Amino acid sequence: MSDNLIFRFEVLGNDFTSAGQASVQVKKNLRQLGFDSEIIRRVSIAMYEGEINMVIHAGGGVAEVIVSEEYIEIILEDTGPGIKDIEQAMQAGYSTASDTIRSLGFGAGxxxxxxxxNTDTMEITSTIGVGTRIVMRVLL
Amino acid sequence: MKISKMQELLEAKVLCGEEFLGRHVYSACGCDLMSDVLAFAKDQAVLLTGLVNTQVVRTALMMDMNCIVFVRSKKPGDDIIKLAEEHELVILSTDKPLYVSCGLLYTNGLAGSKEVKK
Incomplete structure (x- = not known):
């Protein structure tokens, strides 16, 4: 475990313009580490979507990427309002995003x-009023 | 299709990445909804869009795209150009609307993304 690489980022909640910076950095880091482009693409897309979600819905949070020999793990943790119904939130097209967010090109559910x-495993734990934690893994 | 060929077909201005006009794109995605680009586009594609904000550039980066075409004479701000330059993306700007731009590229041989099945 001590050989795992860990990247940690604060995701600012009030700044749509800078949302996605962590994902761009992770993509760059994974490229430098020589990972296959398809693996990098899957990790980047999953993390970017998560990062945008944290900015749109949760007022920011913390993103952590762990690179081990067997997998790349993305952990996204926020102290936002929580997800009321995870099953419903997982349905394509379901969204609680505002019109403003939609006009910015996101919030399509x-x-x-x-x-x-884009990931091999994904676990969501969420408590209303406390926050949401998402753990995703892409196996190597 | 070479980016230089797209520039010619769309009568587009090059806003950044002039030195990369010799690169090829293999498919195209015309969309103002970045959520859908992230969900459906193929890599090595060009993104044609009328949406102008920094997330357009980050979405393109995530999808391994190397060129963005802003349609309908949309003018990206300096922050967008700077971000694209940092990551060696080409940005084109055309006065043509999205539908016409996509049509021109398609009829000249540039394929679209595959059909989307539910």
Missing amino acids: MGLPNMKK
Whole structure:
């Protein structure tokens, strides 16, 4: 475990313009580490969707990426309002995003399903009023 | 299709990445909804869009795209150009609307993304 690489980022909640910076950095780091482009793409898309979600819905949070020999793990943790019905949130097209967010090109209800599609495992734990934690893994 | 060929077909201005016009794109995605681009586009594609904000550039980066075409004479701000330059993306700007731009590229041989099945 001590050989695992860990990247940690604060995701600012009030700044849509800078949302996605952590994902861009992770993509760069994974490229430098020499990972296969398809693996990098899946991790980047899943993390970027998650990062955008944290900014849109949760007022920011913390993103952590752990690189081990067997997998790349993305942990997204926020102290936002929580997800009321995870099953419903996982349905393609379901969204609670505002019109403002939609006018910015997001909030189509594709984020969570796309995160699941691009990763091998995804676990969501969420408590109303406390926050949400999402753990995704892409196996190597 | 070479990016230089797209520039010619769309009568587009090059806003950044002039030195990369010799690169190829293999498919195209015309969309203002970045959520859908992230869910459905193929890599090595060009993104044609009328949406102008920094997330357009980050979405393109996540999808391994190397060129963005802003349609309908949309003018990206300096922050967008700077971010694209940092990551060696080409940005084109055309006065043509999205539908016409996509049509021109398609009829000249640039394929779209595959059909989306539910």
